[in-house]
Amino acid sequence: MTAKDSIFIGASTRDETLALKLANRHGLIAGATGTGKTVSLQILAEGFSRAGVPVFCADIKGDLSGLAAEGVSKDFLEKRAKDVGLEKTYSYHAFPAVLWDLFGEQGxxxxxTVSEIGPLLLARLxxxxxxxxxxxxxxFELADDEGLLLLDLKDLRAMLAHVAERASELSTLYGNVSKASVGAIQRRLLVLERQGGENFFGEPALDIRDFIRTAPDGRGVVNILAADKLMTSPRLYGVFLLWLLSELFEELPEIGDPEKPKLVFxxxxxxLLFTDAPKALIEKVEQVVRLIRSKGVGVYFVTQNPLDVPETVLSQLGNRIQHALRAFTPRDQKAxxxxxxxxxxxxxxxxxxVITELGVGxxxxxxxEGKGIPSVVERTLIRPPSSRLGPITQAERRTLIQSGPVFGIYDRTKDRKSAYEILTGRAEETQRQEERRREKEETQARKHGEPRRTRSGFQLPDFGRDDRPRRDSVQRRSNRRSQRDNVLEAGLKSAARSLGTSLGRALVRGLLGSLKRGN
Structure with missing residues (x-):
């Protein structure tokens, strides 16, 4: 196997490498805090980028932003390069990178959109x-049927109020819908907003193809998500990354087993993805991990303890880098x-x-290797990175953002007509119709000499008149009003069904409930 076909990881009794052709068979980087997991992630990201493979990684501590900067020569790095046999070829350089941030502060x-993330992941969130x-x-079913786009949280709140108003009707059509459950969801939305979740929903929505870029020199672009603030909302972090994974799965075409991955995630x-996750969600995650390989995507889980990953998912991870584990407790010993x-x-x-004796690095x-057979496990000294160890400066970050290939595309929000505007418009139109109806009734009442009502609601007496013609007149107006309302209601429902039908044909949801975009 040549250097062009593989990524050099480090040295044991031989050179330990990761074959690019088998890199989409997924992997695991595990180990206790401070044992070198971040550096292992960094050198793999560098290797994939060199091979022309785009990468996505979440930067929990800020250190991975150093991938965008040239490394600085240090004695221990030079010594490590010599120890693993790189003394003649080791050099320092930056890698093409795009910085992202859910909150728009560091990238x-x-x-x-709410419609795109779907009910399954939103319920988890x-x-x-x-x-x-x-x-x-x-x-979601009602929104899909009636052609109501759910773009941001105000759309979702408007739709929840709409569902509450129609609870009795919807219970007949879709099953029990209680106002108490609607209220509980509204309260959970408030919690999500306090965690900054409203930044996640809106437009312009991410085009997943912007993650799959190569630089002019042919190297893969490293997409680095600033996740230090995001980690304060662990449920949002887990659902967000799972949504990204589902987007890749739904949007990328089948390509089988390519010579190198199309993207590594x-x-x-x-x-954080699996803690307290319901069994149904874990099963779907396992299914996505198993099937996304044929889309040319490699998924690498990074965690402290291998037991953090369910066995059904762990069994899909063919490439392993295991740093030191500490066996202080029975659970640690089991791990x-x-x-x-x-x-x-x-x-x-x-x-x-040996797992308990491994040193840092x-x-x-x-x-x-070969036909997908795991190599014999070896104790390995991990190679040093070529990019910077540690984060880039704020000035470097600003320069990188402003010179990036997606600068100006996602930095300004858009707010087009969606569920909130449509439902608000319907409510205002209903109110205007009610006011016109009242005015018409009052005009007709005065014309026919019917008792007038004061502002307090009391009727003024109308002596000497027979009330039977008045009752007949009121009945006729009531019948006409009922017919008019029925015609209007039928027209609105027909328009909604027509819009829902035309839009509904394009609304197809994937394994994790995310919306599949029409081609």
Whole structure:
């Protein structure tokens, strides 16, 4: 295998490499805090970029932004390069990078719409129970049927109020819809807003193709998400990255097993995705991880403990870099045994013992080779990175943002006509019709000499008149009003059904409930 076909990870009794052709078979980087996981992620991102493969990674501590800057020579880096056999070829340079930030503070904003994220992930984000999730599904179904676009949280709030008003009718059509459940969802929205979740919803929505770019020199662009602030809302972080994964799965075409991945996705702090996740969601995540390989996407989970990842997902991760684990508690000891058992045994290595003895920058490495068979596990010294260790400065960050290929595309929000405007317009039109009806009734009442009402609502007496003609007149007006309202209501419903039908043909949702865009 040549350098063009693989990524050099480090040195054991041999050179440990990751074959590009098998890099879409996913991977795991695990180890306790401070054992070198971030550097392993960094050198893999560098290797993929060199090979022309775009990368996405979440920058939890700010250190990964150093990928965008040239490394600085240091004695321990030079020594490590010599120890792994790179003394003649080791050099320092920056990698093409685009900075992103959900809050738009340290990078380009990333947004999606409520309609696109879908009910499954939104229910997870709002921490809804089964009954509340059922109401949310009804809301999305109604919005899809009536052609109401849900772009941001004000659209969602307007739709919730609309559902509450029509609770009885919708219960007949879609199943039980309680106003109490609607109220609970509205309260969860307030919590999400306080966490900054409103920044995630709106337009312009992210075009996933902007993650799949190469620089003019052919290197893959490294997309770095500033996640230090995002990590204060762990549920939002987990759902956001899962949405990105589902977008890649739904939007990218099938390409089988390419010579190198189309994109590599690093999912740092992976336990946040799976903690307290319902079984149904974990099953869908496992399904996406299993199937996304054929889209040319490699998914690499980064976590402290291999037990953080469910077995059904862990079994899909063929390439492993295991840093040191500490066996202080029974759970820690179980994790060490579980990690050791996932490697292909090496008769010359006590894997379970070595995991607890690894130093900083050392790891047990096993990657897929040949026909996808895992290599024998080896104790490996990880190579040093070529980019900077540590974060870039604020001035460097501003320059990188302003010179980036997506500058100006996502930095200003758009607010086109959607559910909020449509429902508000309907309410205002209904109010205007009611006012016109009252005025017409009052005009006709005066014309026929009917009792006038004072502002307080009391009738003024009308002596000497027979009230039977008045009752007949009121009945006729009531009949005409009922017919008029029925015609108007039928027209509105017909228009809504027509719009819903034409839009509904394009509304198809994928495995994780995300909206598939029409081609």
């Amino acid at each position: 380009h904003p990333i947004r999606t 709002l921490e809804l129970n089964d009954t509340q999730e059922g109401v949310l599904n009804v809301l 690093f999912f740092d702090e992976a336990h 060490v045994r579980a990690a050791a058992e996932t490697f292909r045994p090496n008769p010359d290595l006590d894997t379970e013992r 050392e790891a047990l490495v096993s990657t897929l």
